[in-house]
Amino acid sequence: MLTIKAYAKINLALDVRHKRSDGYHEVAMIMQAVSLADTIALTSQPAGIDLSVNTPGLAADANNLAYRAATLLKEYSKTGQGVLIHLEKQIPLAAGLAGGSADAAAVLKGLNQLWELNLSLDELSKLAAKLGSDVPFCLYNGTMLATGRGEILAPLPPLPACYVILAKPAVEVPTAWVYGQFKANEVSVRPDIAAMCECLTEENLAGVADHLGNVLESVTIPVYPEIAKIKKYMMEYGAMAALMSGSGPTVFGLSDCGAQAERIAEQLKARGVPEVFVAKTVSKVE
Incomplete structure (x- = not known):
């Protein structure tokens, strides 16, 4: 086995x-x-x-x-x-x-x-x-x-080691639906991929946090406002940044402190978020 x-x-x-x-x-x-x-x-x-x-x-x-x-x-x-x-x-x-x-x-x-x-x-x-x-x-x-x-x-150069708080609200979002609803011509702000790559090269975790971006939020968040609430809570509780992952609905937050990441997770659970995890980055092929 x-x-x-x-x-x-x-x-x-x-x-x-x-x-x-x-x-x-x-x-x-x-x-x-x-x-x-x-x-x-x-x-x-x-x-x-x-x-x-x-x-x-x-x-x-x-x-x-x-x-x-x-x-x-x-x-x-x-x-x-x-x-x-x-x-x-x-x-x-x-x-x-x-x-x-x-x-x-x-x-x-x-x-x-x-x-x-x-x-x-x-x-x-x-x-x-x-x-x-x-x-x-x-x-x-x-x-x-x-x-x-x-x-x-x-x-790319590895993301500097940090903690990732993952919080999924009690909804499921079909990826095909999100992409089907996406309208590229209606997106006014796009992530700066080049700047993000530069921050990774410089091992600048704060810079990476500043440049997080996901255009699919423009589709998913208006239909599932609880995603925006989780992002807001994460920032209030001390995350460096928070963003929806992929087509959603999971939100992740970054923290350079394990104890703080655990506190954020506990506060999100207290807010009623049903699935919350604290993970670390994986920086090599396993």
């Missing part, structure tokens, strides 16, 4: 440009892995793919990205081997944290080892892109600039 972590991600910056001919949007994002993670156990079996999960309501069949990742790799490698996958979820569902994508990436990496396929990370990345736009990033983790539809990756 092999056990592997599937790390969540946040978007330090997320800009959406025009809609492409393939139906996806052109994006520019700075993505960061954090230590909140699902755990995936892979056990060899003679044939077939079986999936079990610890979360009621979560699909344990071909509707689950982890299952689809195993199927894709099995078909690509033409292996006769099988696997039993057990998925222990910690990353909230439909949260803007790429939980499903992280699971798929972890399955690709883990099965590459378990089945002794010896595929490179770049080979796995090409397969990952077929599963979803965030899956290639989740193979590498760390801090990266993502362009194209999110699958073209360039490594």
